[in-house]
Amino acid sequence: MRRGEILALRWRNVDLVKGAIYVEESLVRSKSMGLHVKELKTDHSLREIFIPESVINSLKKHKSFQYQMKSNIKNFKDLDLVVCAMNGNYIEPRNLIRKFKQLIKKANLPVIPFHNLRHTHATILMRMGENPKIVAERMGHSRVETTLGFYSHSNEEMQKNTADRFDEKFGLN
Numbered sequence: 001m002r003r004g005e006i007l008a009l010r011w012r013n014v015d016l017v018k019g020a021i022y023v024e025e026s027l028v029r030s031k032s033m034g035l036h037v038k039e040l041k042t043d044h045s046l047r048e049i050f051i052p053e054s055v056i057n058s059l060k061k062h063k064s065f066q067y068q069m070k071s072n073i074k075n076f077k078d079l080d081l082v083v084c085a086m087n088g089n090y091i092e093p094r095n096l097i098r099k100f101k102q103l104i105k106k107a108n109l110p111v112i113p114f115h116n117l118r119h120t121h122a123t124i125l126m127r128m129g130e131n132p133k134i135v136a137e138r139m140g141h142s143r144v145e146t147t148l149g150f151y152s153h154s155n156e157e158m159q160k161n162t163a164d165r166f167d168e169k170f171g172l173n
Helices: 003-008 053-072 093-106 115-127 132-139 144-150 152-170
Strands: 020-023 025-030 034-039 047-050
Touching: 003 025, 003 093, 047 132, 115 132, 115 144, 115 152, 132 144, 144 152
Parallel strands: none
Antiparallel strands: 020 047, 025 034
């Protein structure tokens, strides 16, 4: 998911039984309106993302933590957000990036832009041999060509693996 999609995600759009997230909104900042939520406009940006059991379990724990937080904080503004400030309000996108950088430093990991998490997810899926159409749908790309263009290095690796498997299958090597 994109940063704004994460920051606008509401619990009503998370189905922990089915294991799906419904991406419908994005948190944006504009000069005229400041920080606000906007509905995603294209059919491709509006999407259902299936999540694995490990993420479902993490979200359940997070939801339980938030429930405790709500009852312990006076004037908690319940916007039904999955990711929110301690008072329940929207997190300023710059603050998310700042916190991400702090966590990377604390974990002694190489510094990467936040958006690279999205890029890494797609790259791993492509290297696993996942169907590019499925990857495009998860990413919210309107065309598979966009996904293949962004992740062509994965496509090149897949091409090499295909050639090697062909040789192995037909004993040409």
